[in-house]
Amino acid sequence: MTARIGVVTFPGSLDDRDTQRAIRLAGAEPVALWHKDKDLKQVDAVVLPGGFSYGDYLRAGAISRFSPVMETVIEEAKAGLPVLGICNGFQVLTEAHLLPGGMLGNDHLHFICRDQKLRVENAETSWTGDYRQGQEIHIPLKNMDGRYVADEYTLDKLEAEGRVVFRYLDFNPNGSLRDIAGITNEAGNVVGLMPHPEHAVEPLIGTGRTDGLPFFTSILKKLVNA
Amino acid sequence: MARVVVDVMLKPEILDPQGQAVQRALPRLGFDGISDVRQGKRFELEVDGPVDEAALARIHDLAESFLANTVIEDFTVKVEEAAEVAEAAK
Numbered sequence: 001m002t003a004r005i006g007v008v009t010f011p012g013s014l015d016d017r018d019t020q021r022a023i024r025l026a027g028a029e030p031v032a033l034w035h036k037d038k039d040l041k042q043v044d045a046v047v048l049p050g051g052f053s054y055g056d057y058l059r060a061g062a063i064s065r066f067s068p069v070m071e072t073v074i075e076e077a078k079a080g081l082p083v084l085g086i087c088n089g090f091q092v093l094t095e096a097h098l099l100p101g102g103m104l105g106n107d108h109l110h111f112i113c114r115d116q117k118l119r120v121e122n123a124e125t126s127w128t129g130d131y132r133q134g135q136e137i138h139i140p141l142k143n144m145d146g147r148y149v150a151d152e153y154t155l156d157k158l159e160a161e162g163r164v165v166f167r168y169l170d171f172n173p174n175g176s177l178r179d180i181a182g183i184t185n186e187a188g189n190v191v192g193l194m195p196h197p198e199h200a201v202e203p204l205i206g207t208g209r210t211d212g213l214p215f216f217t218s219i220l221k222k223l224v225n226a
Numbered sequence: 227m228a229r230v231v232v233d234v235m236l237k238p239e240i241l242d243p244q245g246q247a248v249q250r251a252l253p254r255l256g257f258d259g260i261s262d263v264r265q266g267k268r269f270e271l272e273v274d275g276p277v278d279e280a281a282l283a284r285i286h287d288l289a290e291s292f293l294a295n296t297v298i299e300d301f302t303v304k305v306e307e308a309a310e311v312a313e314a315a316k
Contacts, residue, residue: 058293149298
């Protein structure tokens, strides 16, 4: 039986269908989850996709964090369910305190959309096993509130524990502290990042490369081998 | 009915580019001598019934868990006096 990976649609999610497609291309079965569902339909992993849930009112991700589906996701993530948050999904994960720190408006106050170079700093999370540590990849980035911040203590702790998963290379697009593009929780099952791997899974679109596909093959391999 | 005001501000150590953008526009508008601006949010909560200690405690919880993200923001909760409300309505 193939792995079932849930993709949550919040009101305002934009990249849920792209994420489902990326999951299918990787060989897993995407399962659509609705923000009002408390039930996760027995999925093996969950992706919180990009977009502007609830119009980013209050703070990006702050209202979604209290949706019925998130109650279950938070509980299950703490028990080890692999969860990936992309862009708005990353914002939801910090608001839910599944990941430390917070996300704020870009330091230049503009929306940004570009092909972004990243370095994979941790190839051992549930979602990054198919990368090599130190590998440099290009995937698209598009956000308004992409500035990752945390206090010095938290930043030092993340660095010391190898929990910075991706770092921006050559250009810091939003003022994120220490060029952090993505982080993981202590257990390595919850990962959040601002750039969009689901937009780089086919050579014809996005960056013209498929550097985002390993996210979805990593989790598949992880689940199959589990 | 009473009004409770929750003010939310980014923590002092966190860069506030919105506030900076406002501050940089000030000399152009002829306002000199303002060295820093920080922009926050104000929530006005109209509360049914008395704002007693229990109600304030609940609003404090609401502010702490939802209106503010205490990882990046500080907040204050204050009850607006009835007189002030009346004044503002004039």
